[in-house]
Amino acid sequence: MSAQRKDAVDTIIDQWAAVRPDLDTRAMEVFGRIYRLSRVMGDRAEKAYAPYGISRGEFDVLATLRRAGEPYTLSPRRLSSTLMLTTGGMTGRLDKLERAALLRRSPDPHDRRGLQVTLTEKGLTVIDEAVGAGLAAQTAALSTLDDEQAGQLADLLRELLAGTQGSQQD
Numbered sequence: 001m002s003a004q005r006k007d008a009v010d011t012i013i014d015q016w017a018a019v020r021p022d023l024d025t026r027a028m029e030v031f032g033r034i035y036r037l038s039r040v041m042g043d044r045a046e047k048a049y050a051p052y053g054i055s056r057g058e059f060d061v062l063a064t065l066r067r068a069g070e071p072y073t074l075s076p077r078r079l080s081s082t083l084m085l086t087t088g089g090m091t092g093r094l095d096k097l098e099r100a101a102l103l104r105r106s107p108d109p110h111d112r113r114g115l116q117v118t119l120t121e122k123g124l125t126v127i128d129e130a131v132g133a134g135l136a137a138q139t140a141a142l143s144t145l146d147d148e149q150a151g152q153l154a155d156l157l158r159e160l161l162a163g164t165q166g167s168q169q170d
Helices: 008-019 026-052 056-067 076-083 087-099 121-142 147-166
Strands: 103-108 111-119
Touching: 008 026, 026 056, 026 121, 056 076, 056 087, 056 103, 056 111, 056 121, 076 087, 076 111, 087 103, 111 121
Parallel strands: none
Antiparallel strands: 103 111
């Protein structure tokens, strides 16, 4: 452990060391902290998006449409695959966002059987403001690191993610 203060994960690691000194708990140290950080930041994102009347899941839909660029339109199938959601889960989110006038569904002019989902002007305003609020919360949390540390962390997490995706086990 570094000279930094102990956290809850250190306590867990110490407990395992006392009862199972044979275990190499390095992975538990890393992933325990990633999991806890994800939970904390997820809660902060929810709070950041709440003033705009959207949840994290709804933010993801609006953000995906926004990132698609003008005319901010995708098919429900493309949204579902991008967000790794079932069609049922996607339908629920689209229904809520459409009722809030943040997006609209319309027939796909290139596929008689298909639909397209498009951000409304209100949806564009909401996502542009919400993404700023979410980034502000993330930036505040990251401010405990200097620029070099933040860059190193991003690089290490990129490597870790790439390594886990290359060796996925079902």
